[in-house]
Amino acid sequence: MSGMSHSLLVMKFGGTNMQDAAAIRHSASLAARWARQGVKVVVVVSAMAGVTNALLSIADAAETGDIAAANDSLAEIRHRHMAAAGELGGRPDSATVRELRELLETLRQAIYGVYLLRELSPRSRDLIVAFGERLSAPLMSLALEGLELRAHHLTGGAAGILTDRHFGGARPLPQSAERIRDRLGGLLDAGVTPVVAGFMGETEGGSVTTLGRGGTDYSATILAEALRADEVWAWKDVDGVMTADPRVVPDAQNIEVLSYGEVMELAYFGAKVLHPLAVTPLQDSGIPLRVKSAADPDFPGTLVQRETHNTPGRPVKAVTAIRNVSLINVTGAGVLGVPEVVSSLFGAIARENITLLMVSQSSSMSNVSLAIPDADAARAMEALRHSATGELTYEQQTGKAVLAIVGGGMRGQLGVSARMFTALAEAQTNILMISQGSSELNVSVAIENTEVDAATRAVHAAFGLGGPAEA
Numbered sequence: 269m270s271g272m273s274h275s276l277l278v279m280k281f282g283g284t285n286m287q288d289a290a291a292i293r294h295s296a297s298l299a300a301r302w303a304r305q306g307v308k309v310v311v312v313v314s315a316m317a318g319v320t321n322a323l324l325s326i327a328d329a330a331e332t333g334d335i336a337a338a339n340d341s342l343a344e345i346r347h348r349h350m351a352a353a354g355e356l357g358g359r360p361d362s363a364t365v366r367e368l369r370e371l372l373e374t375l376r377q378a379i380y381g382v383y384l385l386r387e388l389s390p391r392s393r394d395l396i397v398a399f400g401e402r403l404s405a406p407l408m409s410l411a412l413e414g415l416e417l418r419a420h421h422l423t424g425g426a427a428g429i430l431t432d433r434h435f436g437g438a439r440p441l442p443q444s445a446e447r448i449r450d451r452l453g454g455l456l457d458a459g460v461t462p463v464v465a466g467f468m469g470e471t472e473g474g475s476v477t478t479l480g481r482g483g484t485d486y487s488a489t490i491l492a493e494a495l496r497a498d499e500v501w502a503w504k505d506v507d508g509v510m511t512a513d514p515r516v517v518p519d520a521q522n523i524e525v526l527s528y529g530e531v532m533e534l535a536y537f538g539a540k541v542l543h544p545l546a547v548t549p550l551q552d553s554g555i556p557l558r559v560k561s562a563a564d565p566d567f568p569g570t571l572v573q574r575e576t577h578n579t580p581g582r583p584v585k586a587v588t589a590i591r592n593v594s595l596i597n598v599t600g601a602g603v604l605g606v607p608e609v610v611s612s613l614f615g616a617i618a619r620e621n622i623t624l625l626m627v628s629q630s631s632s633m634s635n636v637s638l639a640i641p642d643a644d645a646a647r648a649m650e651a652l653r654h655s656a657t658g659e660l661t662y663e664q665q666t667g668k669a670v671l672a673i674v675g676g677g678m679r680g681q682l683g684v685s686a687r688m689f690t691a692l693a694e695a696q697t698n699i700l701m702i703s704q705g706s707s708e709l710n711v712s713v714a715i716e717n718t719e720v721d722a723a724t725r726a727v728h729a730a731f732g733l734g735g736p737a738e739a
């Protein structure tokens with residue numbers, strides 16, 4: 269695909285595309301291919317694959333006093349980055365390699381601090397976990413320099429991304445846009461390729477924040493919107509956004525076009541391919557986002573744009589699933605016809621910042637069911653018990669999953685849900701709960717965790733997603 273018509277592209281490279289020196293070199297060559305054609309390229313990088321999870325475990329180990337485990341794992345991270353730096357041509361005495369060493373030492377001290385205090389606040393966790401991206405950005409600079417490009421790496425904060433103080437799930441502040449133009453405009457005009465550490469920003473007071481798991485996609489779109497880029501390209505280890513997770517459904521197909529709304533639903537309902545909020549910065553400008561395959565750069569991938577693009581006979585575009593979900597059933601006299609109770613339940617969930625995946629209320633109004641990620645369920649139960657009025661009982665069932673179908677073509681179409689339920693029945697899947705999003709872009713059901721893979725394949729086949737669209 270030609271980039272000739274573009275003047276500015278933001279390119280995001282995920283953990284897999286940064287996993288070792290060879291992958292980083294390949295990623296750099298993709299950025300260089302367009303930079304050499306005169307396109308200004310802003311590169312945004314994730315941590316090397318696995319590093320974010322490792323840093324989270326290290327922080328937890330330090331907090332519980334297991335400094336030996338923390339140090340062992342830190343040594344692996346140090347080795348992995350120093351080895352990659354060497355392979356990418358970084359000399360031990362070069363400024364970039366010295367900087368890497370200093371970053372690793374600061375990380376070690378931060379972890380030791382957690383160990384001494386036995387205390388890990390959301391703020392300290394963000395500081396520690398963002399080191400993954402701060403350490404991978406210099407490696408990308410080395411790789412770009414190895415291809416004779418001039419590069420300059422920056423933290424998310426230094427690139428101008430200012431956020432609120434919501435550690436672990438921070439949101440950008442409006443004044444970021446001007447800061448980003450200030451911080452990156454000069455570099456771009458001087459022919460330098462900025463390499464921005466993804467996933468992170470900083471508060472006005474200078475504390476490091478993170479944008480939520482998978483947040484590098486979000487960093488890329490925040491930068492693209494501020495810089496009025498022509499497009500954002502998210503390079504992945506898949507062809508694009510697929511009709512289902514290709515690890516579960518071998519005949520999943522690439523989706524050519526999706527709307528911002530569709531991609532948000534897909535991400536919300538578990539498609540790990542993009543951050544659920546990634547397209548939100550683009551909604552005003554309509555800047556397109558392309559999900560592209562790093563292994564096959566000329567393949568068009570998936571174009572994500574403002575407008576919905578429907579194929580006749582194909583109301584559903586994709587099937588997604590979220591595993592490890594809890595269902596919380598709220599029953600009791602207090603639920604009977606008392607909308608305030610429902611609103612107080614929602615308030616409690618919202619205050620705790622818990623993702624509410626599904627809600628359903630029985631027609632008798634005597635029962636409300638909520639689907640919540642297992643990881644949030646204990647907090648949710650606690651919050652619900654403290655919030656509600658009346659005589660309510662709460663019952664939690666774990667080991668469930670949410671399966672969703674997504675597509676703009678289902679709006680106003682009869683029979684789509686019925687087709688999904690028939691497919692599930694034929695696959696002997698018991699449906700525990702049903703809900704349709706008010707946007708009419710999705711229908712979701714709660715099922716048993718153990719039945720997710722078979723159910724996904726059955727629904728995928730029922731909507732003809734594994735082959736060419738029906739006429």
Ligand SMILES: Nc1ncnc2c1ncn2[C@@H]1O[C@H](COP(=O)(O)OP(=O)(O)O)[C@@H](O)[C@H]1O
Binds near residue numbers: 509
């Ligand atoms: N509908 C889907 N389309 C494409 N990929 C999906 C989908 N659902 C889940 N995935 C998984 O998401 C992965 C890509 O996301 P991720 O690894 O986070 O990307 P990144 O390269 O940005 O780190 C793929 O390897 C794939 O297994």
Ligand SMILES: N[C@@H](CC(=O)OP(=O)(O)O)C(=O)O
Binds near residue numbers: 484
């Ligand atoms: N490293 C962060 C941010 C990210 O976006 O990663 P990836 O692009 O590898 O999904 C995470 O794991 O959440």
